[in-house]
Amino acid sequence: MVRQRMGFFFASAGIGGICIGPLCALLTSVEVFGLHAWQNIFLFVGSLSFVWSLVGLRMLEDYPDTATFITDVERKLIVHLMARQNTLASTRSISVRQTGMAMRDVKIWLWTVIDFCANGATQVNGMFGPTLIASQGYSTQTAQLLTALTNFMAFSGMASIAYIAKYAKGSSNAIALSNVVTIVGFLLALLAPSNSAVPQLAALILFSFASPQPAAHGPAWEMANQQGSTKPAMAAAITSAFGGLGPLATAFVYRDKDSPAFVLGHSVCLSMTVTCLLATALLRWMLDAENNRRDKEPCDISHLTTEQVLDLADNHPDFRYKI
Numbered sequence: 001m002v003r004q005r006m007g008f009f010f011a012s013a014g015i016g017g018i019c020i021g022p023l024c025a026l027l028t029s030v031e032v033f034g035l036h037a038w039q040n041i042f043l044f045v046g047s048l049s050f051v052w053s054l055v056g057l058r059m060l061e062d063y064p065d066t067a068t069f070i071t072d073v074e075r076k077l078i079v080h081l082m083a084r085q086n087t088l089a090s091t092r093s094i095s096v097r098q099t100g101m102a103m104r105d106v107k108i109w110l111w112t113v114i115d116f117c118a119n120g121a122t123q124v125n126g127m128f129g130p131t132l133i134a135s136q137g138y139s140t141q142t143a144q145l146l147t148a149l150t151n152f153m154a155f156s157g158m159a160s161i162a163y164i165a166k167y168a169k170g171s172s173n174a175i176a177l178s179n180v181v182t183i184v185g186f187l188l189a190l191l192a193p194s195n196s197a198v199p200q201l202a203a204l205i206l207f208s209f210a211s212p213q214p215a216a217h218g219p220a221w222e223m224a225n226q227q228g229s230t231k232p233a234m235a236a237a238i239t240s241a242f243g244g245l246g247p248l249a250t251a252f253v254y255r256d257k258d259s260p261a262f263v264l265g266h267s268v269c270l271s272m273t274v275t276c277l278l279a280t281a282l283l284r285w286m287l288d289a290e291n292n293r294r295d296k297e298p299c300d301i302s303h304l305t306t307e308q309v310l311d312l313a314d315n316h317p318d319f320r321y322k323i
Contacts, residue, residue, distance in 0.1 A: 024130075024144045037140075095230040097311045102234035110283040111222040111235070114175065115243025117276035118214035120250045121182060121269045125150050125208040127247070128254045128265070132204055135260035136197040146201075150208040157209040161216050170323045171221035172284040174213070179277040181210035186270040194261035207269075214276055218243075224322045225287070228313030246272075287321035294320065 027044060028037040035043070061067040064078040102108055124132070129150050134143040157178075165174040185206030192199035222239060226232035249272065254265035299317035301309060309316070 022145055022148060024147075028140055028144065095228065095311055098228045098230035098313055099234050101228075101313060101315070102231045102238065105235075107225070107283060107286060108222070108235045108238055110279050110286075111218055112239045112243045113279040114214055114218040114276050114283070115239050116246040116249075117272040117279070118211070118218060119243060119246030120248075120272045121207070121246075121276070122154075122212040122215055123247045123250050124211065124254075124265070124269055125154055125204065127251070129204065129208070131254060131259075132262065133201070135262070136195070136200055138197075150204055153205050153209040154212050157213050158216055161213055161220075164213070165217065165220075171217045171224070172280055172323050175217045175221070175280045176277060178210040178213035178217070179273050179280070182207045182273045183270065183277075185210065186266050186273065189266045190261075190263065190270070200260075211269075211273070214280075221322070226314055227316065227319060228310065231313040284323055287323055291320050 023044070024041050027040045030040070032040050032043075061069075064070065064075055064082070067075065070078070125147075129147045130140070130143045133146050133150075134140060138146065161174065164177065165171055168174040168177050185203045188199055188206065189203035192203065194200070219236070219239060222235055223232060226235050250265070250269060253268045254262055258264055294317055301312070301317060304312075314321070
């Protein structure tokens with residue numbers, strides 16, 4: 001369920017791209033307030049984002065206790081399940097111990113590396129898609145229209161991550177699978193003739209479909225492996241804050257002077273995808289090894305107080321990590 005919700009959440013970017021591509025193409029051919037075409041696009045898209053953020057500020061709730069879009073029965077069930085899973089934060093104060101545990105947890109930093117690399121590589125379509133398409137000889141308007149196709153592929157990939165994870169038998173396998181497809185796409189872009197529109201567009205479609213998926217699989221995988229009233233929030237904060245910096249690594253690598261081959265940009269994104277794959281493999285090995293250790297070495301915690309047991313979070317000897 002977490003994967004499916006994360007998939008639809010991230011797929012919204014694809015839906016936005018499908019809609020905004022034709023609108024941007026229209027804005028390039030009209031003059032508003034005497035502004036340049038790119039200024040019209042920034043003004044229009046920025047205004048939409050600002051208005052929608054105000055709606056979100058009003059609609060989003062912090063806790064199930066205060067959510068208005070669920071029934072009382074649903075609320076009681078959710079609170080009961082979260083209490084059993086030791087993830088209910090609304091009735092407990094912030095745990096300094098769990099905060100420290102999150103900061104020192106190597107696993108969380110590996111999830112952050114996965115998120116950083118995924119967010120960096122996925123910018124190829126979102127930020128540079130029109131530039132890459134236009135480099136193949138298409139007009140600016142046609143390039144903007146064709147981004148609807150690549151954004152549809154991004155939407156399809158994100159909307160299907162729950163089914164991909166189920167087919168791949170786990171989040172780590174799903175991330176690895178999407179990494180492999182993305183690598184194939186970047187290799188095709190690097191090895192195919194730079195002035196050959198069909199293979200270059202095929203490469204863009206491939207990594208538009210696959211490259212965003214780890215950005216959704218990773219947080220879903222991470223949250224499924226967290227317990228405690230504070231540690232899940234800290235894990236999400238660390239991964240979002242540092243993993244979200246990924247686009248900075250690719251913001252300036254697709255330079256106009258490198259057109260149409262864009263060897264530097266594709267190479268940087270390819271290396272980030274390979275790093276994501278290696279971090280996923282290492283994290284999977286660590287989780288599997290820890291599960292095996294807990295199976296072979298039972299630990300008695302009967303001497304701990306209730307508060308101390310709750311503060312164990314995912315270090316509880318009965319907890320098993322999901323691969």
